[in-house]
Amino acid sequence: MKKYTYILVSLFIIAFSACKNVATINESEAGEVIVDYLKGNPEYKTDKFHFGEMRFNSKKDMLELEKYKTLANEGFISLALQEGKKKFLSKDSSFVYIIKLTDKASDLVLKQDDTKATVKVVNYELASEKPVNFSRVNDNNAKVTVSLKKVNTVFAPFQKDNNDNSDFITKTYRLKLDKEEGWKVNK
Template sequence: MKKYTLLLITLITIAFSACKNVATISESEASDVIVTYLKGNPEYKTDKFEFGEITFNSRKEMGELEKYKTLANEGFITLTLQESKKKFLSKDSSFVYFVKLTDKASDLVFKQDNDKATVKVVNYELASEKPVNFSRVNDNNAKVTVSLKKVNTVFAPFQNNSKDNSDFITKTYRLKLDKEEGWKVNK
């Protein structure tokens, strides 16, 4: 009888220890995991930026020239006037500028061709005022939905679709529990 009692106690102990292995995650822990992930893998939006020799003719293009002048004043590009022509009896003039990217812009430039560069126009950061919504899929997995606020870079005026419908995006990440490292984003 003692043998069966000892066996029963052992089985109950094993069953309770197996149930105890369920992982938990709170809203603040999920937020911290997402912030850590975004530091290494930032969310952003890119667009094309023209540089090199650019001609500005019409009034619409003069508005574009003002954007370039703003970037030049902030030190992200150099803007050198190559040629200017005043059209006779016309309000329009023609200006030819040479636009060159500076070292200050290197953090925002991803790829360069001869006359175009792919630049970062918007960064997305975790919105602290919006809560993190998450649901447990199972013991070791969770699905987290967060709100990322839009932060414009200096190249934002050059994006093609600059009239976005919102100042934030919602993004869903899958978290997985790693026994050594804890919760992390599953790619």
């Protein structure tokens, strides 16, 4: 009888010690939760992109036209010359282009009107070289600060505020423990 009691007690001890405590979290687990969250809810920066019938006159406009030609070469827009007035030895040349978005640009276009679209100019991804910094607020909550690196899209040259003071941003997320699903980002 004692033999069975020892076996039963030892089975209970093994069973309870084998159970993982879901309330514990470390840096790598917190990083995995953030990566999973960013797959479904990506971080990005947007700006306006103008298209349709556009006129290019001055030297400044010609620099803008080069940006459009680069996009056309990569297949994100179609660029068709509608009217071109090139004056011999004159700075008064004028070009009118019809600019249309192609299917290849659909992943980067968030909203579209008749002559402008809201496009992603920068995507932010979790920087693998910087560690995840987290602190436990209590048993069910944690605060995670991560470094997200900038990844420019093809529309990056069209952003109005192009302040490249850094190649990354830091963002803080709050994690909450769900008894059934484990740790997840609290919105």
